[in-house]
Amino acid sequence: MGIKLEQKHLFGILYVCLAASILADVLVNFHGQAEAQAHTAFLWQTIPGFSAIYGFVGCVLIIVVSKALGHLWLQREEDYYEKH
Amino acid sequence: MIEWVHPGLIFILGALLIPVLKGRWKKIYLLLLPIAALIDLLYMSTSRGVFWRIPLLGYELVFGRVDQLSLVFGYVFTIAAFCMTLYALHVKEDGHHVSAFLYVGSTLGVVFAGDLFTLYLFWEVMAFSSLFLIWYRKTKASSEAGFRYIMVHIFGGICLLAGIILHVQNTGSIAFNSFNWGTGWGYLPSYLIFLGFLINAAVPPLHAWLADAYPEATITGAVFLTAFTTKSAIYVLIRGFSGVEILIWLGAIMAVYGVIYAVLENDIRRLLAYHIISQVGYMVCGVGIGTWMAIDGSIAHAFCHILYKALLFMGAGVVIEMTGRSKFTELGGLYKYKYMPLTFWLYMIGAFSISGFPLFNGFVSKTMVVEASAMADLPIVWLLLEGASIGTFLHTGLKVPYLTWFGRRDKDKEPVVEPVKEPPKNMFVAMGITAFLCVFIGVYPQALYGILPYPADYNPYAASHIIAMSQLLLFTFVAFWLLRGMLHGTPTITLDTDWFYRVLGKKFIWFCEKPLISFADSIDEKVRRIADSFVWFSKNPPVASRIMMLTVSTVFLRPFNPNPLYTRYANDLEELRKLYPAEVHRLAIGSGVLLVLMFFTLYLIIYLTYGVLWV
Numbered sequence: 001m002g003i004k005l006e007q008k009h010l011f012g013i014l015y016v017c018l019a020a021s022i023l024a025d026v027l028v029n030f031h032g033q034a035e036a037q038a039h040t041a042f043l044w045q046t047i048p049g050f051s052a053i054y055g056f057v058g059c060v061l062i063i064v065v066s067k068a069l070g071h072l073w074l075q076r077e078e079d080y081y082e083k084h
Numbered sequence: 085m086i087e088w089v090h091p092g093l094i095f096i097l098g099a100l101l102i103p104v105l106k107g108r109w110k111k112i113y114l115l116l117l118p119i120a121a122l123i124d125l126l127y128m129s130t131s132r133g134v135f136w137r138i139p140l141l142g143y144e145l146v147f148g149r150v151d152q153l154s155l156v157f158g159y160v161f162t163i164a165a166f167c168m169t170l171y172a173l174h175v176k177e178d179g180h181h182v183s184a185f186l187y188v189g190s191t192l193g194v195v196f197a198g199d200l201f202t203l204y205l206f207w208e209v210m211a212f213s214s215l216f217l218i219w220y221r222k223t224k225a226s227s228e229a230g231f232r233y234i235m236v237h238i239f240g241g242i243c244l245l246a247g248i249i250l251h252v253q254n255t256g257s258i259a260f261n262s263f264n265w266g267t268g269w270g271y272l273p274s275y276l277i278f279l280g281f282l283i284n285a286a287v288p289p290l291h292a293w294l295a296d297a298y299p300e301a302t303i304t305g306a307v308f309l310t311a312f313t314t315k316s317a318i319y320v321l322i323r324g325f326s327g328v329e330i331l332i333w334l335g336a337i338m339a340v341y342g343v344i345y346a347v348l349e350n351d352i353r354r355l356l357a358y359h360i361i362s363q364v365g366y367m368v369c370g371v372g373i374g375t376w377m378a379i380d381g382s383i384a385h386a387f388c389h390i391l392y393k394a395l396l397f398m399g400a401g402v403v404i405e406m407t408g409r410s411k412f413t414e415l416g417g418l419y420k421y422k423y424m425p426l427t428f429w430l431y432m433i434g435a436f437s438i439s440g441f442p443l444f445n446g447f448v449s450k451t452m453v454v455e456a457s458a459m460a461d462l463p464i465v466w467l468l469l470e471g472a473s474i475g476t477f478l479h480t481g482l483k484v485p486y487l488t489w490f491g492r493r494d495k496d497k498e499p500v501v502e503p504v505k506e507p508p509k510n511m512f513v514a515m516g517i518t519a520f521l522c523v524f525i526g527v528y529p530q531a532l533y534g535i536l537p538y539p540a541d542y543n544p545y546a547a548s549h550i551i552a553m554s555q556l557l558l559f560t561f562v563a564f565w566l567l568r569g570m571l572h573g574t575p576t577i578t579l580d581t582d583w584f585y586r587v588l589g590k591k592f593i594w595f596c597e598k599p600l601i602s603f604a605d606s607i608d609e610k611v612r613r614i615a616d617s618f619v620w621f622s623k624n625p626p627v628a629s630r631i632m633m634l635t636v637s638t639v640f641l642r643p644f645n646p647n648p649l650y651t652r653y654a655n656d657l658e659e660l661r662k663l664y665p666a667e668v669h670r671l672a673i674g675s676g677v678l679l680v681l682m683f684f685t686l687y688l689i690i691y692l693t694y695g696v697l698w699v
Contacts, residue, residue, distance in 0.1 A: 041458035051555035059563035066347035
């Protein structure tokens with residue numbers, strides 16, 4: 001029960017952080033144009049929440065692509081090198 | 085006047101005394117050596133230039149090139165050596181300590197080497213001393229992995245030596261400075277040296293030795309291995325090949341490559357080893373970009389990486405030490421055991437650092453390289469490097485702790501792995517100090533920026549950086565949590581480029597031993613027969629030639645049988661063969677002398693008439 005409650009709290013904190021990071025991004029874009037410009041090299045960096053999208057999509061891609069590569073090609077049984 | 089000694093010498097000569105000392109004194113001595121080296125380095129930093137010049141065979145060896153670049157690497161190697169020695173203080177084998185100190189000392193030798201011969205000397209000592217940190221594990225797997233490790237490094241060393249020799253032949257100078265770069269055969273010496281460096285930097289496809297050997301090393305030896313070989317390679321790349329464009333791409337691909345392999349790994353230290361490759365990718369990329377900020381970023385990242393990667397390997401080492409297991413499929417649910425929460429949190433400091441969380445040291449160095457790629461207008465490189473950050477947090481920061489300390493074990497009601505051994509306390513003190521340094525640099529990056537060779541005009545804590553990094557990592561967590569079911573370890577190994585020498589190599593050896601050798605044997609047999617027939621012939625040439633003629637004649641005459649000629653020949657042949665070699669007709673000794681005299685006369689005639697009768 002204690003663990004369950006703790007996990008719930010942790011997820012509460014997580015959601016707040018997620019929202020805060022997006023909100024902060026929007027605010028910085030809105031208010032500190034000049035400051036934001038100084039650190040913007042590519043077009044996509046002006047999109048608010050780009051890093052969030054990239055983080056999520058990138059993570060899913062890394063897992064799925066690697067797993068596919070592993071299953072189709074690279075992963076072998078543990079004694080592969082003894083047998084071959 | 086030089087008031088300091090070479091810091092590498094402190095380690096190398098100091099190592100010789102280790103077996104003599106006993107008990108408490110040995111431990112104190114082990115810790116004092118890195119401290120002495122660090123104090124020595126601080127003395128060195130007051131004087132810049134070239135010291136310890138020793139003339140040799142018309143060349144000048146330079147053991148002490150002191151400038152800001154070599155000093156930064158010197159500092160971090162010495163600090164890391166102290167933390168690692170503390171972590172390894174409980175190890176009983178003297179040989180283990182000696183090889184670790186030789187390894188550290190030779191790396192410092194590489195760092196302060198001002199000429200190529202000195203560089204090569206220490207380069208080889210580095211390879212061989214580190215080998216024993218693998219072999220001291222004393223398992224079959226470690227012995228085999230060690231052999232493969234040293235084979236690859238011997239190959240790299242030979243490339244380096246060949247390059248150095250050609251370079252010295254072409255330029256006449258052994259000074260170790262930036263090498264010429266371009267395309268064409270004229271740059272062959274540079275290519276060979278470059279190849280030697282790339283092997284030590286573990287750049288794919290030449291990287292497999294790292295992920296193969298490091299996880300098989302001893303628990304404390306692996307911690308040493310993480311720091312020195314790859315980072316000294318980064319140092320020499322900065323010296324020799326900064327701004328070489330191909331490094332940008334090699335580095336960016338390398339950063340992602342390590343991440344992809346880390347997904348598939350089931351061994352905790354092999355996963356971390358693939359993340360060394362990934363992190364070194366950032367540094368290689370920075371060297372390739374070659375701007376001040378990129379080079380500074382590479383150096384800063386090497387500095388931070390040495391600390392947090394040591395910390396991560398220390399954490400993994402404690403787990404292996406306590407449970408005797410290293411595979412995710414055999415670990416899980418460790419958090420509730422004694423010492424484990426402490427290990428977990430110290431490990432997590434390393435994990436936050438490598439992932440580049442704000443306030444941890446990875447953030448202040450990694451973002452520098454990424455920013456440099458943006459300033460050099462390399463969008464694809466930027467995306468690859470940021471993508472590698474995602475993967476780094478996903479594995480080191482989420483997958484490893486999840487599968488080691490928490491994991492599905494509770495849910496599945498499978499028996500949890502119980503720690504069987506109490507870990508030595510010094511391991512935790514070492515982790516604590518390393519963790520403190522990671523956080524210290526993260527909070528106060530000026531301490532690091534202040535010692536970088538170029539003026540680093542970079543502020544990591546700009547609002548946009550913090551926000552972008554936080555978003556990236558937080559949403560990585562979201563994706564991880566949704567897909568965590570896919571990340572459980574599977575009892576498999578993953579093929580990598582070591583397949584080429586482990587499987588194809590074995591097949592090649594088989595090919596040499598079986599088909600090639602039997603082919604060679606058959607050739608041998610034929611040649612021997614020809615030789616035999618010459619021997620037979622020379623026993624009595626006149627009779628032998630008669631036998632041969634008779635043989636040919638009988639072969640031709642056989643179709644016209646019966647034939648009186650044929651019968652006669654056949655009888656003669658049989659008789660001659662029976663008698664052969666028969667009596668050899670011998671000449672008197674006088675005829676030999678006559679032949680010699682005739683020869684000399686001919687020679688005399690040619691000699692006297694040359695230029696008179698003919699030209």
